[in-house]
Amino acid sequence: GNSVTQMEGPVTLSEEAFLTINCTYTATGYPSLFWYVQYPGEGLQLLLKATKADDKGSNKGFEATYRKETTSFHLEKGSVQVSDSAVYFCALRGGGNTGKLIFGQGTTLQVKP
Amino acid sequence: NAGVTQTPKFQVLKTGQSMTLQCAQDMNHNSMYWYRQDPGMGLRLIYYSASEGTTDKGEVPNGYNVSRLNKREFSLRLESAAPSQTSVYFCASSEPMTGRGNQPQHFGDGTRLSIL
Numbered sequence: 001g002n003s004v005t006q007m008e009g010p011v012t013l014s015e016e017a018f019l020t021i022n023c024t025y026t027a028t029g030y031p032s033l034f035w036y037v038q039y040p041g042e043g044l045q046l047l048l049k050a051t052k053a054d055d056k057g058s059n060k061g062f063e064a065t066y067r068k069e070t071t072s073f074h075l076e077k078g079s080v081q082v083s084d085s086a087v088y089f090c091a092l093r094g095g096g097n098t099g100k101l102i103f104g105q106g107t108t109l110q111v112k113p
Numbered sequence: 114n115a116g117v118t119q120t121p122k123f124q125v126l127k128t129g130q131s132m133t134l135q136c137a138q139d140m141n142h143n144s145m146y147w148y149r150q151d152p153g154m155g156l157r158l159i160y161y162s163a164s165e166g167t168t169d170k171g172e173v174p175n176g177y178n179v180s181r182l183n184k185r186e187f188s189l190r191l192e193s194a195a196p197s198q199t200s201v202y203f204c205a206s207s208e209p210m211t212g213r214g215n216q217p218q219h220f221g222d223g224t225r226l227s228i229l
Contacts, residue, residue, distance in 0.1 A: 034217065043117070043203055043220035044156070089155060099144045099163070099207050100171065101218060103155035
């Protein structure tokens with residue numbers, strides 16, 4: 001079945017450091033891929049998405065490229081801020097018409113000033 | 114913009130008690146979902162409703178029931194709460210998949226449920 005694996009956290013960085021959070025997936029067909037962010041005490045918000053191979057999703061300085069050859073969708077940001085501290089979830093949506101998402105386990109990012 | 118509204122935000126129950134978590138969305142979405150979030154396990158789908166009048170089991174449906182009351186509302190019921198159901202519960206909604214299905218899900222702020 002479909003699955004998503006994220007790197008273990010927590011990830012602790014200093015402000016302005018480069019961020020990479022790894023995400024790999026297993027899926028049949030051509031899934032859509034998403035990154036969601038969860039700030040403390042809140043629900044999940046869509047951060048970015050990509051719907052086909054080689055698509056690059058981007059938002060708020062974050063980027064991720066859909067790599068079908070390596071089944072990966074790694075999240076990157078060139079210079080993190082304290083306000084980026086949150087939990088990040090990689091997710092995929094497979095075929096069919098249900099819209100169901102499969103989530104990774106989440107990666108906690110802590111950015112120190 | 115209300116989006117997806119969940120009630121209550123917090124609840125403490127005793128083992129064996131029952132309760133219903135409420136969810137309503139004002140985006141005219143057809144599909145709605147209930148997830149639970151546990152440490153180190155991400156979000157797992159409990160039940161979903163692809164459209165008004167339909168419901169289907171997700172990954173972890175045991176111990177739960179759902180009702181799609183109308184297009185706006187999708188409730189989750191615990192008939193006899195167990196400590197293993199202590200979790201944070203999230204409701205989400207979206208448009209159904211079309212084409213490559215890039216419609217995102219919109220989430221509520223969650224219900225933090227503790228069962229003693």
